[in-house]
Amino acid sequence: MSCDMQPSITALASAKLFAGTTLPWVLEANEAGSGMAREDFLAWLVDNRQSIENRLHRHGAVLFRGFKALKGAADFEAVIKAMSHKLLDYAGGTTPRSAVSGQVVTSTDAPPHLTIGQHQEMSYLEPSPSFPDPTPDKVAFFCEVEPAGGGQTPLCDMRTVLQKLPQDLVRRFETRGLVLTRQLPETKQAGYEVTWPTMFGTSDRQEAEAFAAKRRWRIEWTDDGGVRVHQNPSPSTLVHRVTGEKVWFNQAHLLHRHYAPWTGDFLGPAADQQAEAERLRPALSKRFFYHSTHADGSDIMISDLETVRQTIAETMTMFDWKVGDLLICDNKLVSHGRQPYTPPRRILAALAADDRGERT
Ligand SMILES: [Fe+2]
Numbered sequence: 001m002s003c004d005m006q007p008s009i010t011a012l013a014s015a016k017l018f019a020g021t022t023l024p025w026v027l028e029a030n031e032a033g034s035g036m037a038r039e040d041f042l043a044w045l046v047d048n049r050q051s052i053e054n055r056l057h058r059h060g061a062v063l064f065r066g067f068k069a070l071k072g073a074a075d076f077e078a079v080i081k082a083m084s085h086k087l088l089d090y091a092g093g094t095t096p097r098s099a100v101s102g103q104v105v106t107s108t109d110a111p112p113h114l115t116i117g118q119h120q121e122m123s124y125l126e127p128s129p130s131f132p133d134p135t136p137d138k139v140a141f142f143c144e145v146e147p148a149g150g151g152q153t154p155l156c157d158m159r160t161v162l163q164k165l166p167q168d169l170v171r172r173f174e175t176r177g178l179v180l181t182r183q184l185p186e187t188k189q190a191g192y193e194v195t196w197p198t199m200f201g202t203s204d205r206q207e208a209e210a211f212a213a214k215r216r217w218r219i220e221w222t223d224d225g226g227v228r229v230h231q232n233p234s235p236s237t238l239v240h241r242v243t244g245e246k247v248w249f250n251q252a253h254l255l256h257r258h259y260a261p262w263t264g265d266f267l268g269p270a271a272d273q274q275a276e277a278e279r280l281r282p283a284l285s286k287r288f289f290y291h292s293t294h295a296d297g298s299d300i301m302i303s304d305l306e307t308v309r310q311t312i313a314e315t316m317t318m319f320d321w322k323v324g325d326l327l328i329c330d331n332k333l334v335s336h337g338r339q340p341y342t343p344p345r346r347i348l349a350a351l352a353a354d355d356r357g358e359r360t
Pocket of ligand 1: 121336
């Protein structure tokens with residue numbers, strides 16, 4: 001709740017949108033905001049939390065820029081906690097990351113030349129009795145080292161995407177559902193592979209089996225030491241818990257053999273690297289893949305996936321990172337991705353659940 005001790009949002013920052021965009025909503029520090037101490041910044045955030053949350057629900061993402069009190073992972077973590085979000089682990093995820101401190105991780109360890117497609121974090125995790133709402137409410141990023149070139153984190157409003165998609169496509173996805181299968185290796189060979197010890201957060205098979213059992217996933221250990229994970233059907237759209245708005249909410253357009261990362265230049269852009277990738281592809285695509293089908297096992301039409309990709313590409317927007325930027329996204333309303341970049345670049349990430357007293 002607001003108290004009279006703290007200044008309003010606009011006393012310390014000016015609010016704006018980047019030209020031609022609807023998101024993120026940008027809070028740019030003024031002189032007083034720029035120089036404030038960390039503890040004052042956190043108190044200001046807590047006091048204005050509800051209005052910031054309202055902006056998050058309206059725009060889908062809020063960017064804090066120019067607050068010099070924000071210097072690194074510890075400050076980043078403190079902000080997310082101050083916003084009353086419970087930090088979450090990344091176990092069960094699909095991209096390579098490194099732990100930084102606590103539950104703060106690098107945004108992705110995928111090679112710089114690769115584009116990461118638009119996704120809502122963990123939207124492929126299906127609700128189950130143990131996890132009725134298994135996907136993070138928020139995903140947040142902090143720019144520790146701004147990219148030398150490129151490396152933007154494009155954002156896309158999935159309410160708009162759902163409105164733009166052809167109704168017959170949406171009906172096909174909603175009535176037929178989706179299901180994800182993953183094949184994960186035990187050890188990493190190529191640049192993009194995610195191993196099962198990374199995904200499960202343990203190299204102990206029994207612990208991995210317990211993780212899978214809790215989510216009701218069926219798993220098969222394969223002869224090469226890998227594992228095949230069969231998930232349960234998940235919906236393709238979702239109604240936002242707070243705003244009541246319906247959004248497109250799945251990753252079939254990325255987690256599909258047709259678009260597997262190893263069909264791109266995962267080793268690098270040079271001709272000899274491309275040739276090597278081509279040579280390795282048949283073996284690697286057996287070791288590691290994600291594949292989505294409809295819930296009855298039937299194939300998703302490639303033309304539908306192309307339409308989804310095209311609609312997202314036409315809707316997404318991007319801005320250039322500046323050191324110290326802190327971005328909070330509503331993970332249900334907005335997807336994010338990553339553009340190729342020229343190193344260095346260091347963007348930290350954290351996943352969070354709204355504190356509503358119902359998660360274990
Ligand atoms: Fe992500």
